[in-house]
Amino acid sequence: MTVLNGPIRVVESELLGYRRTWRGTAISSFVNPLLYLTAMGLGLGSLVDSGSGDLAIPYLTFIATGMMAASAMQNGAADGAFPVMAGIKWRKSFEGAISTPISPADIVVGRFLWSIVRLTFVLVVFGAIATILGAMEFVQAMKAVPPGVLTGLAFTAATTAFTVTREDDTSLSTLFRFGIIPLFLFSGTFFPISQLPDFLQPIAYVTPLFHGVELVRKFALPGLDETVITSVPTWIHITYLVAMTAIGLVLASRWLDRRLRK
Amino acid sequence: MTESLVEARGLTKKFDEFVAVDNIDFDIHKGEAFGFLGPNGAGKTSTMKMITTVSPITEGKLTVFGIDPTVNGRAIRQRIGVVPQEDNLDLELTVAENLYIYGRYHDMSRAEIRERITELLEFAQLSDRGKAKVEALSGGMKRRLTIARALINDPELVILDEPTTGLDPQARHVLWDRLYRLKQQGATLIITTHYMDEAEQLCDRLVVMDKGKIVAEDSPRKLIETHAPREVVELRFEEGSHDANVLKLDGVAQRSEVLADRVLLYTDDADDTQRAVESRGVHPEQVLVRRSTLEDVFLRLTGRRLID
Numbered sequence: 001m002t003v004l005n006g007p008i009r010v011v012e013s014e015l016l017g018y019r020r021t022w023r024g025t026a027i028s029s030f031v032n033p034l035l036y037l038t039a040m041g042l043g044l045g046s047l048v049d050s051g052s053g054d055l056a057i058p059y060l061t062f063i064a065t066g067m068m069a070a071s072a073m074q075n076g077a078a079d080g081a082f083p084v085m086a087g088i089k090w091r092k093s094f095e096g097a098i099s100t101p102i103s104p105a106d107i108v109v110g111r112f113l114w115s116i117v118r119l120t121f122v123l124v125v126f127g128a129i130a131t132i133l134g135a136m137e138f139v140q141a142m143k144a145v146p147p148g149v150l151t152g153l154a155f156t157a158a159t160t161a162f163t164v165t166r167e168d169d170t171s172l173s174t175l176f177r178f179g180i181i182p183l184f185l186f187s188g189t190f191f192p193i194s195q196l197p198d199f200l201q202p203i204a205y206v207t208p209l210f211h212g213v214e215l216v217r218k219f220a221l222p223g224l225d226e227t228v229i230t231s232v233p234t235w236i237h238i239t240y241l242v243a244m245t246a247i248g249l250v251l252a253s254r255w256l257d258r259r260l261r262k
Numbered sequence: 263m264t265e266s267l268v269e270a271r272g273l274t275k276k277f278d279e280f281v282a283v284d285n286i287d288f289d290i291h292k293g294e295a296f297g298f299l300g301p302n303g304a305g306k307t308s309t310m311k312m313i314t315t316v317s318p319i320t321e322g323k324l325t326v327f328g329i330d331p332t333v334n335g336r337a338i339r340q341r342i343g344v345v346p347q348e349d350n351l352d353l354e355l356t357v358a359e360n361l362y363i364y365g366r367y368h369d370m371s372r373a374e375i376r377e378r379i380t381e382l383l384e385f386a387q388l389s390d391r392g393k394a395k396v397e398a399l400s401g402g403m404k405r406r407l408t409i410a411r412a413l414i415n416d417p418e419l420v421i422l423d424e425p426t427t428g429l430d431p432q433a434r435h436v437l438w439d440r441l442y443r444l445k446q447q448g449a450t451l452i453i454t455t456h457y458m459d460e461a462e463q464l465c466d467r468l469v470v471m472d473k474g475k476i477v478a479e480d481s482p483r484k485l486i487e488t489h490a491p492r493e494v495v496e497l498r499f500e501e502g503s504h505d506a507n508v509l510k511l512d513g514v515a516q517r518s519e520v521l522a523d524r525v526l527l528y529t530d531d532a533d534d535t536q537r538a539v540e541s542r543g544v545h546p547e548q549v550l551v552r553r554s555t556l557e558d559v560f561l562r563l564t565g566r567r568l569i570d
Contacts, residue, residue, distance in 0.1 A: 005369065013363045020354050092350040099314050099344035100367035100415075101336045261316050262277070 006102050010110020011117075013097075025118075033126040036067050037133050040190070055192075056227045064135035065220055066189035068126050068148045069212035075122050076152030077180050079115045080159030080252075081172045088164065094260055104260050105253040112156060112249060119152040120145065136220065144220035147237075151212030154241045157248025158208075164256040183209040192228060205230075208244055211237040264291040267419055267450055268313055272322035275308045275474075282308040284474035285322065292418075295441075295451040297468030299461045299556060301566070305474040306454035307347060310423050313452065314344050327418070340368065343412030345422040349404050351396045351411070357383070358392040361411055368415040378414055385440065386410040402433030406440065413444075420444065421452045426460060438463050458556035470556075472564045482556055489562045490554035491516050495527040495535050497546040507544050514538050519561055526561075528554065 018025075037060065045059035055062055087094040087107070094107055126148075127141030136144075162175060186196065187209035193201055204210050215237040217229055268290040275283035283305040290296045298306040311317035313326055315335035324331060326338045351360050358379050365375035383389045386406040396404065405425070412420060425441065426434040441464055445451055455461050461468055462482045470478040470485070478485055495515070499507045508520055515527035515535050529535040532551045539546070561567055 009366045012366050016359055016363060017354060093352055096350040097367060098316055100364060101339050102367050
């Protein structure tokens, strides 16, 4: 048995379950970008672009890149939250799995691998819709996929670590209400963080989605100026997100083990 | 001497200050059905979880197939099948898919699994349900599927935690029949239960557990022979006369147990005892004569009943 054998078995079981439920998630993968990009990008964007804004790129492009990172965050965080709680408490499928050769770490790593597949799908669809709506060239949109996936994975790993220490889903709702949604609104997705009040800007710099949004824009649209992006070097974004992913995975594995193997 | 599959010496499990399993010793031999009988909270499930390697032991020594679970739990789990107390089937998948996933967890090839699924569905009497969603199954069927799932890897040791709790009598009998067949095929079974009839039906040998300790160990028949006279006369009295009658019965049988609603008289000759009761001027509302069971053994050993 190689190290990845167990995790791959977990991916297989996720895939089998997904075959029953894929329609709902697939539809929202198409509908969400369409709604956001038409309402915010095209609708609100026509006001922004004709106003006193000094963005170097059309607002639709700005929103499309920001939303790719933000929706990766939302999908990634969701993957690490409710299905994990279900596995621990509601369905107890994890308890069943660990009575076979599968270990808690296999479950964490397997679900993580599965997240890569799901996030890639979500972001490719997002990019395709952004292309159709004229936000970007197709090639640019596809360049946004890998940094987007990395952003999502950082959130999958961190949220999983959080979830395995929680007793019920109220704390998960709290996480989304007071964690994910504020990040969604204030991380440069809808406006450059240079527009934030001075005292809030340092906070934005340390939040994970900021790094995801910046990384997506710098990958997809090289050569942007400071009206759109900050001067933070790319390697810092990557290091931040990779570290968050790695720490999240290690803690999630350790804490799930502690939770399941009492 | 028969080969020991599981050996425990001084096995102890503590949760903080609470001692769930308190310094117990046992050996489980190849090919036998070994039972852990005791009320809820006696430490049976904690013991099972240590054997299945999902709960680290606190103190003492435990080996399964000669392997230390703290050293190589995975190697043990490859060779066992576990039926948990609560079903944890995937309700959204079909019956066959539930088996398939566990086959993959055990690293079996697809062809191997397909063949095994056919056999197991037949064994679990679910052959016509392979494509049905688990959600639609009855409680008894779900339980049989959980057992079938535990057998996917053709385990050398099958561990069943309260296999029939929550099932109606008919479903229980079907399940007992399946487990009996499994035993005949040579499987080693470990069963926890708080039903004495289940223990009597299925177990070759059992330990009686109470408050984390083993209070007796033997075959069901030997336990009854050792700890309880052959027969029991159960007396129920008219409401209000229970206490007064109890006083009159002092010393009437070899041993007696006074419960809230009835009196149990233990004796080797029920007819004799009944006559003796009558001669003391006691006229119960209801008299029941039965053979001693493990329930009586438990009552004798712990002063309490198995099911409250």
